[in-house]
Amino acid sequence: MGALSHIRVLDLTRVLAGPWCAQTLADFGADVIKIERPGTGDDTRHWGPPYLKTPDGADPPEAAYYLAANRNKRSVTVDIATPEGQKIVRELAAQSDVVLENYKAGQLKKYGLDYASLKEVKPDLIYCSITGFGQTGPHAQRAGYDFIIQGIGGFMSITGERDELPGGGPQKAGVAIADLMTGMYSTVAVLAALAHRDRTGTGQYIDMALLDVQVAMLANMNSNFLASGEPPVRWGNAHPNIVPYQAFQTSDSWIIVAVGNDGQFRKFVEAGDRAELAGDARFATNPERVRNRDTLAPIIAEMVKTRSKHEWIDLLEAAGVPCGPINNLAEVFAHEQVVARGMQVDLPHPSGAMVKLVRNPIRMSETPPQALSHPPTLGEHTDDVLRRVLGYDDATIAALRGRSVI
Numbered sequence: 179m180g181a182l183s184h185i186r187v188l189d190l191t192r193v194l195a196g197p198w199c200a201q202t203l204a205d206f207g208a209d210v211i212k213i214e215r216p217g218t219g220d221d222t223r224h225w226g227p228p229y230l231k232t233p234d235g236a237d238p239p240e241a242a243y244y245l246a247a248n249r250n251k252r253s254v255t256v257d258i259a260t261p262e263g264q265k266i267v268r269e270l271a272a273q274s275d276v277v278l279e280n281y282k283a284g285q286l287k288k289y290g291l292d293y294a295s296l297k298e299v300k301p302d303l304i305y306c307s308i309t310g311f312g313q314t315g316p317h318a319q320r321a322g323y324d325f326i327i328q329g330i331g332g333f334m335s336i337t338g339e340r341d342e343l344p345g346g347g348p349q350k351a352g353v354a355i356a357d358l359m360t361g362m363y364s365t366v367a368v369l370a371a372l373a374h375r376d377r378t379g380t381g382q383y384i385d386m387a388l389l390d391v392q393v394a395m396l397a398n399m400n401s402n403f404l405a406s407g408e409p410p411v412r413w414g415n416a417h418p419n420i421v422p423y424q425a426f427q428t429s430d431s432w433i434i435v436a437v438g439n440d441g442q443f444r445k446f447v448e449a450g451d452r453a454e455l456a457g458d459a460r461f462a463t464n465p466e467r468v469r470n471r472d473t474l475a476p477i478i479a480e481m482v483k484t485r486s487k488h489e490w491i492d493l494l495e496a497a498g499v500p501c502g503p504i505n506n507l508a509e510v511f512a513h514e515q516v517v518a519r520g521m522q523v524d525l526p527h528p529s530g531a532m533v534k535l536v537r538n539p540i541r542m543s544e545t546p547p548q549a550l551s552h553p554p555t556l557g558e559h560t561d562d563v564l565r566r567v568l569g570y571d572d573a574t575i576a577a578l579r580g581r582s583v584i
Contacts, residue, residue: 179545180205180206180208180545180547180548181207182207185208186209187200187203187204187209187211187274187275188213188267188270188274188276188278189211189213189251190258190278190279190281190286190291191280191308192214192220192280193221193357194247194354195357196364197247197361198361198362199278199360199361199364199365200212200248200251200278201248201250202361202365202547203276205250205538205540205548205549209252210250210251211254211270211274212254212554213256213270214254214256215255216255216256216557216583216584217255218556222243222247223241223556224241225241226243227241229242230245230529230531232527232529233530233531234530240527240555244553245533248554249533249549249551249553252554252558252559252563253554253555253556253557253559254560254563254564254584255556255557256560256584257582258291260583262581264290266564266568267291268290268295268299269568270567271296271303272300273567273568274300274303275303275375276305276306276372277296277303277304278306278308278364278368279306279308280307282321283307283309283312297381300381301381302379302380303381304381305381305382305383306384307383307384308360308361311388312385312387313385313387322388324355325354327356327388327389328350328355328356330389330392331389331393332393332399333351333356333392333396334348334350335409336410336412337351337412338412339414339415340412340416341411346412346414356392357388359391359392360387363394364386371384415434416475420437420438420468421464421468421471421474421475422443422474423435424475425504426478426483427483428483428485428486428487429483429485431503432487432503433504434501434503434504435478435482435499436501438500439464443464444456445494445497445498446494446499447478449497449499450478450482450484452477455474460473460474461474487503488503491503521536521537521539522534522535522536522537523537525552526552528552533552533553560584564584
């Protein structure tokens, strides 16, 4: 019994932002019914390799991308371009608390599946639309892709190595952060709307835009600009106000050193057998280290290269200097803290394979999120949902399948 086990979500989304929101709600126990196109389904089912490794390789492959955002859901295939398919979705909406969709602005209106239409069959419905640019404004009709949004929304102007250094220039994040953060903000919005509905009986429409989220999540960088009028610039792995506070290459890998005060700097260079640097007037205080960054950084870089990653971590942790390795994902999932926190979960799949996923990071004492069921195969729950939720009989289901509606 999860915190949201009394809630049903009709999920008309695909790819990442919407499915990430739906998966989070499902982790808390919501009954999430994922509507997919017959025959193809969510685009990300085919975004591979890599794919789920089945024991005999006989089953249709599920791309790892799809697996990351769709556990705990039920998959129902419906062709919403057909009147019968639209009827099914409307009937499911009438039995749901929340509808999620990420079609282009206004696209679902022609199918009678927009908020105004579904509100007629479910007056207290919560309806969340996720688009690139939102439902209003001059760009509302444009398709929004995470990479493009990272650029338009300013993220790439502050991410990447400094322009004057080798490899300098704008850089996107290693994951689709605009999508993921929009999924999380959408989750918060849905939960707030549910709380409001529970108090008042009133549903509402939620308009989520990747661009809005990308702008909002720049946080203190926004405040820095709004206060000063000066756009922040890229600093790579360095810090604009603290030195040394960046990544350094060791003899075999990389580490992060985050020196926060002059005492830590002294301990750092002593551990590297360069104690004289702490007494050098150019480097003795942080303001001087910032002024002489370009002189100090190469010296520190050469010092760090004299030892391995693990040697440095041991030395600096013993000295009380904040530091950490830059792990690849093999090292992450072998890390003793990650293992102790149980971040990897394995779920059985109908193919006989085990789906290796990452646990929801939220921990709660009474109603923790759980990973209970595998990301569904395409249309895995179509018959069951039509029977149990809508009361369709076998003949009706067979007729719909014969006409390729489901």
